[in-house]
Amino acid sequence: MTEAPLVEMHHIEKYYGRVHALRDVNLTIRKGEIVGLLGDNGAGKSTLIKVLSGAVPYTSGEIRIKGKPIVMTSTNDAIDAGIETIYQDSALVPMLSIARNLFLGRELTTGPGFMGRLDQDRMNAVAADLLRRVGISKNIPPTTPIGSLSGGERQAVAIARAMYFDSDLIILDEPTNNLGVAETQGVLRFVREARDTGHSCIFIAHNIHHVFQVVDRMVVMRRGTVVADDLRPATSSIQDVEDVITGEHLAL
Amino acid sequence: MTEQGTTPTEHPPALGIVRFLIAKPEFGPLVLLVLMIVVFTSINPAFASLNNIGNALTFTVELGLIALSMTLLMTAGEFDLSVGSVFGFSPVIMWTFFNAGFLPLPAAFIVALLIAVCIGLVSGLFVTRLGIPSFLVTLGMLLVVRGSALWLTDGFPQRTWDAHDQWLSQVLVGDFYIGGLRIYMSLIWFILLASLSHYFLTRTRFGNWIQATGGNPSAARNRGVPTQRVKVTLFMMSAAMAAFAGIISSIRVSAANPNSGAGYELEVIAMVVIGGTVLTGGRGTIAGTVLGVLILRLMRNGIVLIGVPGLAYNIFIGAIILGMMALHAGLERRHNTGT
């Protein structure tokens, strides 16, 4: 082990007022691995990834990216550090076009600063190309508003965005919620594709079958802390993992 | 986000163009405007005279200016009820400084605008930092600002008749003739600022942030868009625009009345929503707002010309608002046209 891991979280604590949402969380993500993050409702999964994506401040602890300590004060810090997060319901702006969503906050412009003129043609061209790459080009122009896409197509757009910006780590919070069978398979395929092109992923889902289909490793949280971090689909059964999630294994 | 939109499919070209037009939020207001002009002119041909149109356009401008910045603010998901009071307050400040021999007119103008910007800043900070709805914040601000204007002046108008030999007032409200049509400078300002706002909203990075901020604030934040700064900036622009409009108005009518602009906030918001901007944010159209401004002003002008008692004006305005809202709601899904 000469190369530092992609992401290290050390002794992360997070309080929401008096709610102790994260307790001494330690987590390591290596380059090119897909990690499933599991846990019951309220276990702290979303909180953990919000900390890692700069969306909420943490109370104490340290985050290192590729061995270097990083101060995470805003989502821009995380994006600049190569961490792309795809939230279930707040990833995209429904009334904006696919192209504008892809480039939101990182627009291509021909002028300086926030008054820069949008380079609409270039953004549309890149978006059309990306849509072809993730396989939803058929009849969907990049000027289509996100609001008229299906849930799976939206996930695809969000994943395409992470691939375009070449993020080292793509975090997906419950990306398969409310998706049909075919769309779920589509999302899982994108996740594998992302890994094959060298990206790491954190994959959160309540459906353990989905998790088992793509992940290299599973991390389980319970009541704000990590209770297992090296479960593997090859060596654990779904039942084993479920027992860890509920705490049943302690009773045995 | 439950609705499953339709994917675009191929249509014959002619049908495609019709669908394209109907899908535009500006379509409804445009049809209404054309209808109004046709009906009013057929009842009273004087409606279409150069003189009448010139007059109607002049008065249009002052509310129209406020409507432009209100469109941007509403697209970002907020609105500002204090614009009418700033409209009355800012000229009072400017003329008080000037009449007291305190400042030359251009300096008083700048100071009045800066004070308005500060008012917008305070509203914006209350809304974004404290999370108080803009309805409550700007309602409070309305009372504070209107109260200040009344208290400073004891309720009396400030005189502005020294204005006419000032170059600044020529730049703001001077006039010139094109053929038989008398054009006021304020109209030029309106056209200029409307074009700028349109460009700003649809073609710049900041415009993209405005739409994203109103459309899905958390998604915008997650992408690193500074949504709070966007909103605060727009509150400041809104107040500055209200001040600018109020000052233009005070020079035109030769009085800075601390009561002027009362009720303008609602008329402006009506203009904006009639034009197709959504009250809840995410989608806004400057072209639509310009149509909304014209509709309300020509309606006011037209019903008098065709002999309807002026007091009935509000009945028509209310009916237009309700009808337009129903239309926009019915076409809601088609309006999600992106760019």
Ligand SMILES: Nc1ncnc2c1ncn2[C@@H]1O[C@H](COP(=O)(O)OP(=O)(O)OP(=O)(O)O)[C@@H](O)[C@H]1O
């Ligand atoms: N903004 C907040 N303010 C206060 N408490 C919060 C906030 N967000 C989360 N919590 C609390 O923190 C704990 C962890 O919540 P979190 O959303 O991280 O759980 P989760 O594992 O993502 O659950 P789910 O599977 O239901 O999404 C819960 O007890 C929750 O009530």
Ligand SMILES: [Mg+2]
């Ligand atoms: Mg969650």
